[in-house]
Amino acid sequence: MEERETWEALDQYFSEKLHAFDPVMDWVLEANEKAELPPIDVAPNQGKFLYLLAKLKGVKTILEIGTLGGYSSIWMARALPDDGRLVTLEFSEKHAAIAQSNMKKAGVDGKIDVIIGPALETLPTLKDKGFSSFDMIFIDADKPNNPHYLEWALKLSTPGTLIVGDNVVRNGNVLNKESADPSIKGIRQFIHLLSEEPRIESTAIQTVGIKGYDGFVVGVVKK
Template sequence: MSEKIWNEVDLYFSNKLHTTDQIMDSILKANAEAGLPAIDVSPNQGKFLHLLARLTGAKSILEIGTLGGYSSVWLARALPENGRLITLEYEARHAKVAEANIKHAGLADKIKIIVGAALDTLPKLKEKGLSSFDLIFIDADKSNNPEYLKWALELSRPGTVIITDNVIRDGKVLAPDSDDPNVRGIRTFIDKLSQEPRIDSTVMQTVGMKGYDGFVIGVVKE
């Protein structure tokens, strides 16, 4: 019953507060037809990311984990004319789907997809001088979240917002002896956050069509 209500509430607010968006709907359809896992953020979560990017006045965004580009488009729509989003994707097949979706959304000039393991491509961003991002969204393999946090801090500046998805996992984050590498990665990530003096952070638990989960949101200190 709870999950049914969560889904209905999500749809209620989405229908009330979002205008019909054929492009975003088509991205989800294309992702499903391509056989991508249905792990995109929900429409309400996508709009939240979009509004967060607007609230922070982000001109440069880094996304770790592209999938089919659904969250990439939500974020990039908040960018100014001279804004730029770099998104990192491990799977070449996923990146190909995302590229088509991004082109269909009219954002190919603002979004750059880099294919490869993020822990290989993140150091190259710094080598190329691509750092001081205004907003960083971490939504990839959770087992590597501790390393993604390290690189997010390396590529940030004072005031950068770092947001990390899927940190609750239906409450499994409470299990200290879990053998799930995703849960272990999140717990280590949270431990590192709790000891990291450079960032001030909190968690926002969520329920809805994506189940019971949540975001960690942090701001890099001055």
């Protein structure tokens, strides 16, 4: 079996063994595919990883930068208590509409605010909307702006806030310091800022599976 086939088979194995049958989440992925959204949702086991992080932390407020079709939003919203709130920022009106439909199907739309527009324009409006800080922040949008998203994540954090950044490995290409790819440059600057930032402790986790070879950064704002 080829290496990639092994990764995908293991993802399937773990999902079958460790995840309850979830027709709603399968429906969401199918809806995103039918709508021709880019196939860049987190994998099911990665979605559950985010869910478990939120559960372990006991979060009540979550900020997501980058909604797409709402797959990861739904996973995290499921971890919230009844009075919890998730705010998700999405550039595309089309993607936001599909996400809102998916959230309603999943029964979590009452816990989620979808804010449409460029994130660097909507982030400064959050405090006026009543969202001054968050317990967990998931960064999964355009990678060239990751350094700016980190700056905003820190502004919207309190001691103990969990910050997670997705897609930080990109098949190992993040090692190429000479890369002209704006996404690679953005991720490298993101990692550099984390390495220099005294307010946060962080590490990275490499992943393989149906999404190929990639990884997360996970950090906690210091108390």
